Amino acid sequence: MLSVSNLSISFDESQVLEGFNLSVESGDIFALLGDSGSGKSSALRFIAGLENAMNGSVVLDGADLSLNGVHSVKPELREIGMVFQDYALFPHMTVFQNISFGIDHLSKKSKTEKVASLLELISLKGIEKKYPHQLSGGEQQRVSLARALANSPKLLLLDEPFSSLDKSHRDELVKDVRSILKKQSVTSILVTHDEAEAKAFADKIGKIEKKQLFIN
Amino acid sequence: MKEILIKSNIWVGALALAIALPIFVVGSAWLLPGTDLWSHFAQTLLPELVSSTLILLIGVGIGVSVLGTVLAYLVVMVDFPGRAWLEWALFLPFAIPAYVLAFVYLGVFDYSGYVQVWLREYLGIPGFDIRSGHWAIILTFVLVFYPYVYMMARASFKRQKIQMIEAGKMLGAKPLRVFWRISVPLARPAIAAGLLVTLMETLADFGVVSLFNYSTFTTAIYSAWGDFRSIEVAAQLASLLVVVSFFLIYFERKARGKAKYYSSDVSNIKAYYAKGLTGWLIFLFVFGVFMLSFAMPLLQILIWSVEVFTLEWSDRYFDYFASSGILTISATALIVVIATILALPSRRKSESKTLQLLIRFSTLGYALPGSVMAVGLLYGVQNISLISIYFAGSSINHILFGSVALLLFAYVSRFMAIAYNSTSASSEQIKPVYGQSAKLLGASRLRLIQKVYLPMMMPGILAGGLLVAVDVMKELPATYLLRPFGWDTLAIRVFELSSEGLYERAAIPALIMVVFGAIIMLIFNKLDSEKY
Ligand SMILES: Nc1ncnc2c1ncn2[C@@H]1O[C@H](COP(=O)(O)OP(=O)(O)OP(=O)(O)O)[C@@H](O)[C@H]1O
Numbered sequence: 234m235l236s237v238s239n240l241s242i243s244f245d246e247s248q249v250l251e252g253f254n255l256s257v258e259s260g261d262i263f264a265l266l267g268d269s270g271s272g273k274s275s276a277l278r279f280i281a282g283l284e285n286a287m288n289g290s291v292v293l294d295g296a297d298l299s300l301n302g303v304h305s306v307k308p309e310l311r312e313i314g315m316v317f318q319d320y321a322l323f324p325h326m327t328v329f330q331n332i333s334f335g336i337d338h339l340s341k342k343s344k345t346e347k348v349a350s351l352l353e354l355i356s357l358k359g360i361e362k363k364y365p366h367q368l369s370g371g372e373q374q375r376v377s378l379a380r381a382l383a384n385s386p387k388l389l390l391l392d393e394p395f396s397s398l399d400k401s402h403r404d405e406l407v408k409d410v411r412s413i414l415k416k417q418s419v420t421s422i423l424v425t426h427d428e429a430e431a432k433a434f435a436d437k438i439g440k441i442e443k444k445q446l447f448i449n
Numbered sequence: 450m451k452e453i454l455i456k457s458n459i460w461v462g463a464l465a466l467a468i469a470l471p472i473f474v475v476g477s478a479w480l481l482p483g484t485d486l487w488s489h490f491a492q493t494l495l496p497e498l499v500s501s502t503l504i505l506l507i508g509v510g511i512g513v514s515v516l517g518t519v520l521a522y523l524v525v526m527v528d529f530p531g532r533a534w535l536e537w538a539l540f541l542p543f544a545i546p547a548y549v550l551a552f553v554y555l556g557v558f559d560y561s562g563y564v565q566v567w568l569r570e571y572l573g574i575p576g577f578d579i580r581s582g583h584w585a586i587i588l589t590f591v592l593v594f595y596p597y598v599y600m601m602a603r604a605s606f607k608r609q610k611i612q613m614i615e616a617g618k619m620l621g622a623k624p625l626r627v628f629w630r631i632s633v634p635l636a637r638p639a640i641a642a643g644l645l646v647t648l649m650e651t652l653a654d655f656g657v658v659s660l661f662n663y664s665t666f667t668t669a670i671y672s673a674w675g676d677f678r679s680i681e682v683a684a685q686l687a688s689l690l691v692v693v694s695f696f697l698i699y700f701e702r703k704a705r706g707k708a709k710y711y712s713s714d715v716s717n718i719k720a721y722y723a724k725g726l727t728g729w730l731i732f733l734f735v736f737g738v739f740m741l742s743f744a745m746p747l748l749q750i751l752i753w754s755v756e757v758f759t760l761e762w763s764d765r766y767f768d769y770f771a772s773s774g775i776l777t778i779s780a781t782a783l784i785v786v787i788a789t790i791l792a793l794p795s796r797r798k799s800e801s802k803t804l805q806l807l808i809r810f811s812t813l814g815y816a817l818p819g820s821v822m823a824v825g826l827l828y829g830v831q832n833i834s835l836i837s838i839y840f841a842g843s844s845i846n847h848i849l850f851g852s853v854a855l856l857l858f859a860y861v862s863r864f865m866a867i868a869y870n871s872t873s874a875s876s877e878q879i880k881p882v883y884g885q886s887a888k889l890l891g892a893s894r895l896r897l898i899q900k901v902y903l904p905m906m907m908p909g910i911l912a913g914g915l916l917v918a919v920d921v922m923k924e925l926p927a928t929y930l931l932r933p934f935g936w937d938t939l940a941i942r943v944f945e946l947s948s949e950g951l952y953e954r955a956a957i958p959a960l961i962m963v964v965f966g967a968i969i970m971l972i973f974n975k976l977d978s979e980k981y
């Protein structure tokens with residue numbers, strides 16, 4: 234279970250979030266809606282430990298990750314996965330190297346098995362040797378999801394992962410990714426502009442308005 | 450996390466400060482009382498120095514920008530006959546030291562050279578002095594230094610998405626308009642970086658300007674020091690050079706602007722196909738530049754070398770070769786490692802203004818003539834030595850003077866800019882999300898650097914290392930002043946012979962250097978084309 238409490242973020246004097254609270258039950262998928270510039274990405278990045286805030290605490294499965302605006306656990310030790318809007322696949326690594334990046338400490342054999350099973354999960358078998366630039370946008374997005382899932386994160390953050398795909402692909406992928414996440418029962422937060430997408434993807438929906446979160 | 454960053458920032462700052470040391474020593478010359486000599490210099494020579502240096506910088510700047518950019522664009526975006534081999538052949542002039550190209554051109558075009566003799570005998574055209582005026586020297590510099598702009602612009606054009614060019618075409622833009630409105634603006638930071646290196650090299654050059662009897666800041670510094678024996682005036686003039694470099698760097702930063710053009714995709718699709726006559730005309734142009742800047746000078750030193758081989762060759766050449774090799778390899782390794790540390794993207798966001806300034810200072814040595822760098826170091830060492838006598842009762846002169854370490858220090862100070870420009874350009878291409886996603890995947894700082902940053906920076910690191918290696922091998926004045934006994938290099942030999950007017954014999958060590966340099970370029974090309 235994730236709980237974010239009393240989060241306040243400001244940039245150059247302008248307050249973006251003030252007293253933002255959010256909690257997500259284990260295994261639930263939560264969708265975060267809000268206008269452009271309302272602070273969705275900032276909230277996500279604070280939860281990941283990538284952004285600083287004036288105030289705010291994060292507790293994940295009973296562990297304090299951030300307390301009163303101070304990150305007590307580094308991003309690399311939080312066991313939080315993130316899927317970025319433009320995928321951020323490492324361009325100099327193959328699909329195999331990308332997906333196994335977070336599990337490099339495993340033996341060669343278990344890495345190979347893990348990557349194969351993840352590729353099966355995202356229905357992209359046999360593309361281990363390809364480079365990101367040889368994949369379509371939707372394929373890159375799936376690989377980026379597989380990479381984030383490889384070391385079984387406790388929480389998965391998705392920042393507008395579908396926004397650069399066309400509508401027909403998007404509806405399909407939204408369904409697929411939801412079923413993948415449900416199968417693995419990963420606690421997830423999806424940031425999106427699109428209300429229909431939020432409804433199709435999430436168990437619960439909240440919207441940022443006036444610097445705070447309102448649950449529908 | 451924070452503390453580690455702050456701690457590492459302090460180390461990096463100290464490192465940058467140490468590299469910038471010779472600059473501060475040179476700058477401290479202003480603290481000395483003013484001399485009559487300085488006012489003499491300031492009143493009589495300074496105005497002319499400033500104007501001739503300025504003309505040189507402007508001429509060379511325009512020349513290399515146009516030539517380097519046009520060549521890079523043709524080679525990357527247009528398919529024409531011979532494109533593939535010309536693309537790397539255009540790098541080869543890097544292997545020719547500027548002073549070698551200058552003495553070859555003088556040898557060929559001077560009053561007693563083939564060209565003028567032929568013109569006089571067959572066409573009755575009276576002799577002329579190619580040293581007078583600005584054109585000949587500007588052209589020489591453009592032919593030696595265009596590869597800096599070519600190299601940076603080429604890398605940048607290669608990263609431009611073909612879709613952008615195609616979008617321009619779909620909007621009805623003709624090739625020239627696409628070039629001006631899309632490709633050049635996107636490549637502007639790269640062109641500016643190449644131009645900066647060129648102008649710094651031009652400012653620091655001594656060999657070419659003295660062969661052409663052209664007076665610049667550098668020749669004035671030599672004259673202040675050599676003719677008037679005033680290390681203070683030399684240092685004061687040199688510090689003016691540092692100020693000029695600072696302005697150049699400032700303008701380069703401005704030219705880069707706020708925009709950061711992240712993109713890591715490299716496509717090999719050509720935007721234009723030049724067929725028939727147009728293709729061959731383009732070939733002729735590019736080939737012509739290659740001939741003038743590399744093939745013909747090489748042929749000339751080859752001919753001279755054969756003519757005087759038995760006279761000049763001896764076993765000592767193995768020693769020259771070994772000295773050049775050892776110094777080049779160790780200096781390059783040192784410089785590349787430091788430049789990479791200074792440019793790593795993990796620090797970029799956290800670093801303070803002071804640190805950025807220190808790093809900028811550490812790259813200023815590029816505009817200091819090698820000899821001034823050497824004098825600055827010797828001057829500094831002398832003071833350190835005085836301190837050591839005061840505190841420890843013994844001089845450490847004998848450890849520092851004439852040691853390889855001091856020479857390596859000079860190389861690091863002098864050539865940091867080249868490696869840093871190249872490593873930082875590649876590090877700026879790395880989007881922050883890569884670091885962030887690696888961290889979220891549990892990567893430690895070390896692993897992030899090893900697995901993500903270094904491989905992504907590798908093209909820049911290699912390119913920087915290559916340029917530095919060739920430059921260290923060619924370096925003359927600092928090596929001459931600081932080399933330990935018995936460490937004569939090939940460049941020293943070229944200098945010894947050509948300063949006595951023995952150009953034909955100087956062709957032999959020059960030829961070895963050019964071949965050596967050409968091999969480095971080939972290795973680079975192999976590495977460069979393997980990935981991405
Ligand atoms: N690093 C930063 N420096 C300054 N201001 C920032 C920074 N990051 C975000 N902001 C500002 O904070 C506000 C919230 O940004 P954020 O990216 O969180 O919005 P968002 O809800 O994700 O918007 P979008 O839907 O467009 O992605 C914006 O006004 C933005 O300009």
Ligand SMILES: [Mg+2]
Pocket residue numbers: 273274275392
């Ligand atoms: Mg956002």
